[in-house]
Amino acid sequence: MADIEQAKATFARFDANGDGKVTAEEFKHAMAEMGDAYVTGPVAEAVIKAKDTDSDGLMSFDEFWTALQKS
Template sequence: MADINEARATFDRFDADGDGQVTPDEFKHAMAEMGDPYVTGPVAEAVIKAKDTDQNGTMSFDEFWQALQG
C-alpha cells in the first residue's frame, strides 16, 4: 500500500495547474520532466482513461489513489 502523503506529492507533480485534475497533456509533460520522453499524447490519454473512473477525461487525486491501491 502506498503512503498517501507520498502519493499526494507525486500527484501534485502531475497536476501542473493545481486544479485537482490531471489532464493527458499534464501527464505527458510531467513524465517527460521525470525522464520519460516516450509518453506520447495517445499513451497519456490511454493512461488517464484507464484511471478515470468518473469518465470526465481527467484523473483526480481520488482516482490516482485508488489506482495505487490495486
C-alpha cells in the same frame, strides 16, 4: 499499500495547474520532466482513461489513489 502523503506529492507533480485534476497533456509533460520522453499524447490519454472512473476525461487524486491501491 502506498503512503498517502507521498501519493499526494507525486500527484502534485502531475497536476501542473493545481486544479485537482490531471489532463493527458499534464501527464505527458510530467513524465517527460521525470525523464520518460516516450510517453506520447495517445499513451498519456490511455493512462488517464484507464484511471478515470467517473469518465470526465481527467484523473482526480481519488482516482490516482485508488489506482495505486490496486497496484
